[in-house]
Amino acid sequence: MTKVLDPTNETKPAEIPRVDRPESLDGLTVGLLDISKPRGDRFLDRIEERLVERGLRVERFRKPTFTKPAPVDLRHEIATKCDVVIEALAD
Amino acid sequence: MRLSQSTTLPEGLVAIVKEDCPTCELVVPVLKQLDDRTDLTVFTQDNPDFPTEISNRHFDEDLAISWHHEIETVPTLIMIKDGNEIERTVGWSRSQWESISGVSELGRELPDQRPGCGSLSVDPSLATDLELRFGASSFNARKVEFAELEDTHEALYDRGWTDGLPVVPPSEERVLAMLQGTSRSPEEVIATVPPDLAPCTVEKIAINAVMAGCRPEYLPVVLAAVQAVCTDTFNMHGLLATTMPHAPVFVVNGPIADQIGMNSGNNAMGQGNRANSTIGRAVQLVIRNVGGGRPGEVDRAAFGSPAKVGFCFAEREADSPWPPVSSMYGFTPGTNTVLAFPGEAPRNLIDQLSRDPDSLAQTYAANLISIQHPKLVLGFDAILAVAPDHSRVFSEAGWSREQLTERIVELTVRPGSELVRGAGDIPEGIPEEMEGLDLPKFRPNGLHIVHCGGAAGLFSAIIGGWVNGDMGSNPVCVEITP
Numbered sequence A: 001m002t003k004v005l006d007p008t009n010e011t012k013p014a015e016i017p018r019v020d021r022p023e024s025l026d027g028l029t030v031g032l033l034d035i036s037k038p039r040g041d042r043f044l045d046r047i048e049e050r051l052v053e054r055g056l057r058v059e060r061f062r063k064p065t066f067t068k069p070a071p072v073d074l075r076h077e078i079a080t081k082c083d084v085v086i087e088a089l090a091d
Numbered sequence B: 001m002r003l004s005q006s007t008t009l010p011e012g013l014v015a016i017v018k019e020d021c022p023t024c025e026l027v028v029p030v031l032k033q034l035d036d037r038t039d040l041t042v043f044t045q046d047n048p049d050f051p052t053e054i055s056n057r058h059f060d061e062d063l064a065i066s067w068h069h070e071i072e073t074v075p076t077l078i079m080i081k082d083g084n085e086i087e088r089t090v091g092w093s094r095s096q097w098e099s100i101s102g103v104s105e106l107g108r109e110l111p112d113q114r115p116g117c118g119s120l121s122v123d124p125s126l127a128t129d130l131e132l133r134f135g136a137s138s139f140n141a142r143k144v145e146f147a148e149l150e151d152t153h154e155a156l157y158d159r160g161w162t163d164g165l166p167v168v169p170p171s172e173e174r175v176l177a178m179l180q181g182t183s184r185s186p187e188e189v190i191a192t193v194p195p196d197l198a199p200c201t202v203e204k205i206a207i208n209a210v211m212a213g214c215r216p217e218y219l220p221v222v223l224a225a226v227q228a229v230c231t232d233t234f235n236m237h238g239l240l241a242t243t244m245p246h247a248p249v250f251v252v253n254g255p256i257a258d259q260i261g262m263n264s265g266n267n268a269m270g271q272g273n274r275a276n277s278t279i280g281r282a283v284q285l286v287i288r289n290v291g292g293g294r295p296g297e298v299d300r301a302a303f304g305s306p307a308k309v310g311f312c313f314a315e316r317e318a319d320s321p322w323p324p325v326s327s328m329y330g331f332t333p334g335t336n337t338v339l340a341f342p343g344e345a346p347r348n349l350i351d352q353l354s355r356d357p358d359s360l361a362q363t364y365a366a367n368l369i370s371i372q373h374p375k376l377v378l379g380f381d382a383i384l385a386v387a388p389d390h391s392r393v394f395s396e397a398g399w400s401r402e403q404l405t406e407r408i409v410e411l412t413v414r415p416g417s418e419l420v421r422g423a424g425d426i427p428e429g430i431p432e433e434m435e436g437l438d439l440p441k442f443r444p445n446g447l448h449i450v451h452c453g454g455a456a457g458l459f460s461a462i463i464g465g466w467v468n469g470d471m472g473s474n475p476v477c478v479e480i481t482p
Helices: A040-053 A072-081 B022-026 B028-037 B064-068 B094-101 B124-134 B152-158 B172-179 B202-212 B216-229 B236-241 B274-289 B325-329 B357-368 B388-397 B401-411
Strands: A002-005 A029-034 A057-062 A084-088 B012-017 B040-044 B057-059 B076-081 B084-090 B143-146 B189-193 B198-201 B247-253 B312-314 B337-343 B347-350 B380-386 B447-451 B459-467 B476-479
Touching: A002 B152, A002 B172, A029 A040, A029 A072, A040 A057, A040 A084, A057 A072, B012 B028, B022 B028, B028 B040, B064 B124, B076 B094, B084 B094, B124 B172, B172 B202, B172 B216, B189 B216, B198 B202, B202 B216, B202 B274, B216 B247, B216 B274, B216 B337, B216 B476, B236 B247, B247 B274, B247 B325, B274 B312, B325 B337, B325 B447, B325 B476, B337 B380, B347 B357, B357 B380, B357 B388, B357 B401, B357 B459, B380 B388, B388 B459, B401 B447
Parallel strands: A029 A057, A029 A084, B012 B040, B040 B057, B247 B312, B380 B447
Antiparallel strands: A002 B143, B012 B076, B076 B084, B189 B198, B247 B337, B337 B459, B337 B476, B347 B459, B380 B459
């Protein structure tokens, strides 16, 4: 029998349950997160136009760089201010 | 193997001997004298019948007695009183043996003294086994058992723990031996490894270093390399997650490179040298196994590169015209360091005809301009590895690294009008607002000139960098400590 030592971090990632998808966007605040990829802003500008036309409240956010995870403060701000969030991966 | 019932030493005199030791053979008449006149117990390490003259003789077959009482030399003579060790001496010294035993006129035919031999319990080929069997060392890592009929290599692969190449199974014996390569505690947390941001101990790094094929003496380099990449400055998370093919490239400086047998010469960036091949691979396995960074998951590289298996080499310092590249980071020559550079696979450049420094610098500039895209500037660093046939030109002309760097950067300067988006009918390029500027390819300290490679070949090599600065990654150089 061969016995080896586990090379992994052996941790189980903490699972945070997702919020249920809303039936409708009516009355909700939509966060738009630009990850700072080129032209992601153009995509989100258009989405914002469409959402505002429907009478929704929109909040815009931007990650400092797409190469690093969003700062924890930014994540908290989005969670506090918004009901749903749309993130733009673009290029 | 039979384990000793107890490792407590009996009262009175205790001698630990082995037959395969001339000094132990020499003192047999003395042991006989002591056996006749005192309460003597002899423990023998190799031959249970040695010395036949002594009746109160025990076989320390599993070396438990020797290991627990820290016997480093045989013969060792110990006096035990009320369960406690009062005194001990190693080797043969008439005066000391007489003093400890209280018996005079010992071994009159013998020389006054004779050094002993190494105890079997400290034999390098047994030390790891004994440490595992008797030592307090216990691993924090989970122990995973494979069934008799399982193929270990397939089992390791199936668990997703390899990079696709076979790994050395990280048995307890091997990991314990690996940990001998550092004075750091196995529990010490060296880094927080992305993307899972998992705290990583010396022990976990040792496990992955075993798998990569490292020898224990490489471990300090691996530890420093893991530390270097797991910093905000280096941004290993971004380097892993990017669609670009880059990976950490490690350049080792200082005497440790020769001490552990690294290659800085012929084929330094290629195969065939164990240290070069396994140090970078160990870091990559740490990222994969501890950090959870795997291709197709957080690793989104479009192409990847052979550098992602592991890329490490040493600078050719002995005949370099320049101080080590670590001097760019404030380290004095002779310091053991590892430079982590976010790079891609190397590519060769040829100039077999230039014999003066300025024309060679022009060749370098012409090639370096093309990194990622000739119209993209300032955003990418580079390693320029200069081989001895090229470096000779600079050393004969007395060009310092700074002078060469400055000249290359100067030669890469081009007007923004040639670089902006749309110029030359190519949409790719720098933003239009930079049109009026004259711009070099590299930011200050972006170009890293390293002396490296075999003695024959009028070549240099380029390792292009990933996005630099706060948006991307910056090279990090750290000292290697034991």
